[in-house]
Amino acid sequence: MKIQLKSFIEGSKFTHFITAMILINALLVGLETYPSIAKEYELWFFIIDIVVLSIFTVEILLKLIIYRASFFKNGWNNFDFIIVVGSLLLYGSSFVSVLRIFRVLRVLRTITTIPTLRRIVTALFMAIPTISSVMVLMSIIFYVYAVIGTFLYAEVSPEFFGDLGLSFISLFQIFTLESWASGIFRPIFAEIPWSWIYFMTFIVIATFIMINLIVGEIVNNAQKISDEIESETKEIKEIKEDTSEIEELKKEVGELKTMLQTLIDRK
Template identity: 70%
Template sequence: MRQSLKRIVESARFNTFITILIIFNALLVGLETYPEIRQTYGNWLLVVDLIILAFFALEIIAKLIAYRTAFFKNGWNNFDFIIVVGSLILYNSPYISVLRIFRVLRVLRTVSTIPSLRRVVTALFMAIPTITSVILLMSIIFYVYAVIGTFFYADIEPEFFGDLGLSLITLFQVFTLESWASGIFRPVFSQEPWSWLYFISFIVVSTFLMINLIVGEIVNNAQKISDEIDKETAELEGIKEDTSEIDDLRKEVGELKSMVQTLVDRK
């Protein structure tokens, strides 16, 4: 029974079916954001949602039977387990807002069912140590530029550079490139012509260089994961080739046995 369940939950059809259910569940959650649809078809949407949740629960139960304790060794399985069990528990509780959050979180299960998404998220988590270092360096850069901006431009634009906190918020707006030229830079530039050095250098260092470091690290990790998958695929293909060679040898040995048996019978 365990082996049968394991073959079922690992099959492509089963995973495709679960992915379709997750997407369909996401569409239902989206439809409930429209008051007219919720008032007209609210009961039907609730019934369909319960059916989908029942399928999710059966999926988790099947995997628990198939894998037993090994089920919890996979982080994605733990993620699915928390979402489904949380949804089941909250259906009988008065915390409607929390229930809605868990229903929306079910959409995130697409990450655990689609291999390409899993690869991207894994690459992102692998890049966290480097991203942390980059964020620390960016914080230092922000602090230095905020102090400089407060000293030089507090009298010119107190609304943006009146104190250290305002300067940090202003620099964050400049970092996002959101209306920084017309809203912040030009009023300062009109009174301080050399201010372009301050703003341009900050954008080049913080926005272009630092973001590229983060993106580059994520891309490198994604490439490492792809290389590992290709290596594992190549090893599996090699095993299949070896297995086919063994099968051929078995056939030849069988033919030899039949020939020897024929000769013995003739004698």
């Protein structure tokens, strides 16, 4: 019974069903942001939300029955458990805003049900040490350029480079490439023609090189995970092939025994 229940929970049909419930929950939360729809179908929203939450609760209970203590050894299972338990504890409480946050967080459970999304997030977490180093390097670059910008352009453009804090904010806007040319660069360029060197070097270093380093690290980790999955799949196939060969040998041995027994009987 336990083995059948485990195969049912880990099966594709059950996974697809839970994914569908998560998407319904996401659609429900999105529709409730429209006041007219929320008021008209308030009762239906409440009933569907209760049903969806009940299904999530049953899912967690089934997994706890099957996996027991080992359930909490998986980080994704802990994530699902916190969201579902938090939703149950806060349901009907006065903390309406916190409950809404938990309801929205249920949408993130799609990560736990879709393997490709789980792989991407895992790759992102694996890249955190390298990303941290890149962020430290970016902070140093931002600081150096903010100090230089304050010294060079404080008088020309005090609203953007009047002090170190304003320079940091301006550089962040330049980093995002949001209206940096018309809003920040061109007024300064009209006064100081060689200022393009400052802005162009910052964009090349901070925006293109640093971002590519982060993306490259995430891609490398995703490739590592894919290679590991492929190697595990090959090992499983090899084990299956070995098992099938053993079964064939058993059949041949059985046939030989039968033949020998018939020969003995004849004699």
